[in-house]
Amino acid sequence: MTTARWLAEYAWLPEHAEPTPDVLIEVEDGRIAAVTPLTPGSRPPAGVEVYADAVPLPGLTVPGLANGHSHAFHRALRGRTHGGRGDFWTWRDQMYAVADRLDPDTYLALARAVYAEMALAGITCVGEFHYLHHRPDGGAYDDPNAMGAALVEAAAHAGIRLTLLDTCYLTSSVDGRPLTGPQRRFGDGDAARWAERAAAFQPADPHARVGAAVHSVRAVPADQLHTVADWARERQAPLHVHLSEQPAENDECRAVHGRSPTGLLAEHGVLGPHTTAVHATHPTSADLSVLADSRTAVCLCPTTERDLADGIGPARLMADAGIRLSLGSDSHAVIDLFEEARAVELDERLRTRRRGHFAPLDLLKAASVAGHATLGWADAGRIAVGARADLVTVRLDSARTAGVPPVGAFFAAGAADVEQVVVDGRVVVAEGRHLTVDVPAELSSAIEAVTPA
Numbered sequence: 001m002t003t004a005r006w007l008a009e010y011a012w013l014p015e016h017a018e019p020t021p022d023v024l025i026e027v028e029d030g031r032i033a034a035v036t037p038l039t040p041g042s043r044p045p046a047g048v049e050v051y052a053d054a055v056p057l058p059g060l061t062v063p064g065l066a067n068g069h070s071h072a073f074h075r076a077l078r079g080r081t082h083g084g085r086g087d088f089w090t091w092r093d094q095m096y097a098v099a100d101r102l103d104p105d106t107y108l109a110l111a112r113a114v115y116a117e118m119a120l121a122g123i124t125c126v127g128e129f130h131y132l133h134h135r136p137d138g139g140a141y142d143d144p145n146a147m148g149a150a151l152v153e154a155a156a157h158a159g160i161r162l163t164l165l166d167t168c169y170l171t172s173s174v175d176g177r178p179l180t181g182p183q184r185r186f187g188d189g190d191a192a193r194w195a196e197r198a199a200a201f202q203p204a205d206p207h208a209r210v211g212a213a214v215h216s217v218r219a220v221p222a223d224q225l226h227t228v229a230d231w232a233r234e235r236q237a238p239l240h241v242h243l244s245e246q247p248a249e250n251d252e253c254r255a256v257h258g259r260s261p262t263g264l265l266a267e268h269g270v271l272g273p274h275t276t277a278v279h280a281t282h283p284t285s286a287d288l289s290v291l292a293d294s295r296t297a298v299c300l301c302p303t304t305e306r307d308l309a310d311g312i313g314p315a316r317l318m319a320d321a322g323i324r325l326s327l328g329s330d331s332h333a334v335i336d337l338f339e340e341a342r343a344v345e346l347d348e349r350l351r352t353r354r355r356g357h358f359a360p361l362d363l364l365k366a367a368s369v370a371g372h373a374t375l376g377w378a379d380a381g382r383i384a385v386g387a388r389a390d391l392v393t394v395r396l397d398s399a400r401t402a403g404v405p406p407v408g409a410f411f412a413a414g415a416a417d418v419e420q421v422v423v424d425g426r427v428v429v430a431e432g433r434h435l436t437v438d439v440p441a442e443l444s445s446a447i448e449a450v451t452p453a
């Protein structure tokens with residue numbers, strides 16, 4: 001049995017409005033075995049036997065953060081798409097140029113560096129919305145799941161958990177036009193063949209699990225949606241879907257099917273308690289009721305939505321309807337769950353010109369326990385007995401956080417303030433450095449290998 005004892009200067013415990021000072025956290029075999037808040041002010045003097053072997057954790061320790069929505073290869077586009085005007089659709093063409101250049105080896109190198117960047121940011125689990133399945137011409141690799149296997153291996157190298165959301169992507173428009181050009185490698189032909197390939201991928205690694213995704217109502221014909229939904233339901237696996245990211249998607253869906261994307265997904269069995277709608281930036285009020293009644297969760301990606309000029313999702317209305325909110329860095333314009341979390345509140349302020357929509361605890365939960373749940377790791381994201389020992393310690397003495405009360409960390413700290421990260425009881429980041437990956441060097445070489453000159 002491996003054990004560790006940490007003495008957190010502050011730890012954010014479940015359902016506490018504010019962090020608690022002086023918390024002894026004991027870990028055994030990757031799980032939290034005991035959580036003992038010491039009496040305020042009773043921090044033991046050095047040498048007191050009962051705490052003598054506890055390693056001090058200066059700063060604020062929060063549960064592991066979950067990145068609910070990732071396309072690892074989009075990281076190669078950071079800073080390269082700002083040269084002109086345009087919108088989501090022009091950005092997408094640049095993204096396809098990178099997608100065209102990836103193979104299992106270059107994707108392993110890129111994803112390993114990206115997931116290690118996530119570890120540095122306090123992310124202990126990622127949901128990879130994976131649709132780069134095949135060769136650029138659409139033909140299968142010798143192992144038809146070679147790209148998914150590369151992502152699982154990349155997460156292992158980076159020391160974080162991964163839910164591979166194997167994405168069904170069959171058509172290029174709501175009215176069923178075929179995939180062309182760089183999209184060809186996304187497709188399996190039909191949902192039955194997608195299901196067959198996805199079922200064949202069963203990684204035994206304890207850090208990984210497999211879920212499913214419907215890319216969007218653009219990419220899966222209505223009469224095949226149930227195949228993906230049934231596949232996930234039979235396995236009680238997470239099911240994710242891009243939803244109403246663009247007004248154009250809503251318009252096309254109404255024109256072709258006479259209902260909103262949310263209505264179409266509901267009709268074909270895609271929504272439910274194991275389903276997460278990603279973005280949901282442009283829902284109607286009727287859509288929100290459907291999402292809430294079906295207990296579908298929502299994953300907001302605020303830094304991507306602002307980067308792509310997508311709009312602001314109605315986060316407060318969703319929360320009021322009882323919809324669980326989680327967070328993702330999606331296109332990785334930024335990998336910083338603190339930034340995603342505060343954007344939920346700050347975007348709402350811009351929309352309403354009022355402050356104070358979400359409490360700090362709400363933001364923490366969206367960034368941690370709610371995200372883990374949407375990825376199928378219900379035992380993670382809380383500093384509580386029995387939970388996975390994912391502990392993220394944030395400095396409160398950096399230039400950004402000095403003088404900030406611990407409860408204000410989500411409005412002041414960023415990824416650069418993460419000092420230590422423990423995943424399943426294992427230290428992955430110490431003193432702000434990844435223990436096994438030279439993140440800046442590996443990012444730059446991996447990106448250089450896949451970006452057009």
Ligand SMILES: [Zn+2]
Nearest residue numbers: 071129242330
């Ligand atoms: Zn996405």
